[in-house]
Amino acid sequence: MDAIMNLFNDPATYRLMTIVILSIFLGIEVISRVPSVLHTPLMSGANAIHGVVVIGAIIVMGEAPSADYLALTIGFLAVILGTLNVVGGFVVTDRMLEMFGKKKKGKSA
């Protein structure tokens, strides 16, 4: 338990905790006003955003010793999976929203 308490004594951790708290409220604030029409695209967009985890994969991979093939293989896989999450997420969301856009134009024309 001490170990976990010590986390809070570290200024860097404290800064991160502040970000966490503010982000929680921000997320709630942003989402609670979404019309249900946009729920699926929004979920998909949020899905793409958590693909930011790929940055972690890039760091691990970039710091792995060049001769450590096991590490390189796992890292390689992690970067691919993370990129899939990011790119796939954004493209799928765009495809869903494209249909809303098309309809908008059709209506005004």
Place this chain on the structure above:
Amino acid sequence: MENALLQLSYLIGSITFIIGLKMLSHPESARKGNMVAAVGMTIAIFGTIFLYTSTDGEGAHLHNLPWIFAALAIGTVLGTVASKRVQMTAMPEMVSLFNGMGGACAMLISIMEFRRISLGMAGVETTAGKMFVIILGMMIGTVSFAGSIIAWGKLNGRIKDRAIPGGQLINFILLGGLVVLITMIVGGFMPDNTMLFYGILALAALYGILFVMPIGGADMPVVISLLNSFTGVAAAFGGFLYNNPVMLTGGILVGSAGTILTILMCKAMNRSLMNVLIGSFGGAKAVAGGGGNKEQGTAKEISLNDTAVLMAYAQKVMIIPGYGLAVAQAQHICHELEKVLNEKGVEVNYGIHPVAGRMPGHMNVLLAEADVPYEKLLEMEDANDQMGSTNVVLILGANDVVNPAAKDDPSSPIYGMPILEVEKADHVIVNKRSMKPGYAGIENELFFRPKTSMLFGDAKKVLQDLVAELKNV
């Protein structure tokens, strides 16, 4: 200097995520919002590749760049191709699958970090706090990965619903086991014990599988939304691990937004999250059998011709789409029907139940693809207000969302869920492929009510024939 630029790129990333999510919540700006977040993500990723320097004092840049770029290229190509090719109806599965990828990525990061520590390559001494972050990130990522894969399999029909006897108890034991193992590693009783680490991984994977397995298909949207927020939290643990603000903001934003979205969905079904997670639909079949055999008359069928006449001479028609419409890919022909009826002076609206289909807003996306005007899609409350003045309700492959048992049968597992009150209209026509119960596995008494007529057949085929008939009326 470089570090300042890196931090700046992270700041830009965080801001674009917030603005992107905000813009995603308005129909006019949604598409741009998605772009904004994507641009911010790209900046943060390239910032990391070129500007990141190690924190252990040597300040070395990242190496293995060719490998990194190769992996990025493969992921980009695969991701683009997969999401361009996927059918609109398979979108929910796709989101679930991508979510699983993110979870797996978080899991692999933790595995690599743990391996570095256990091989003594971490450089600095590992604190219990760091170990805690690594293990929690791994555990949540693994649960999310395993759960998303099961959800994906369930949505595309590869995995059937099955209730596990004593599943609840097993899940509690698994959770208890996880707590014990994590305490053993983090508490320093058995630090960097590889066996323990992979034990946690195995338990987490098993938990993810068992956690999603008994949940009924009708509740899958809620589960995907929840798993989505899990992955967000797993990404945030990565942020802690690397002291990385953009991973933290992105992860936590998704974590909290996903949780709220999950709760909103549960509210739409008038159930608590606990109730959904315990998987009451899984054990529902026995109860439904008891409730189903009272006043069960015979369902009467209606011919295509009669349907066409009934609709052509109606003033107001309401179409209620469900998963059946998505499966049959009948959204375009549905819009066609709407246009033919409009030409005949019939007012046509769509009644959209918040949990119709397999994801929130599933029906909206599907109908938007077929160019159905936005303002014709009525949300449940508006639809119910208009139901009294509606002459004909046409239900296309929806079942549980119009089941009157939700209103008047306290023994029904969906009792209390708000439904589209179709019986307020003059006529109800139900298009289904067979009399089989819907995804929740509950009999629907609506089919036997006097106002209801059944129009059997595949939604696409039936609508095509109906449009042809209507042109002749």
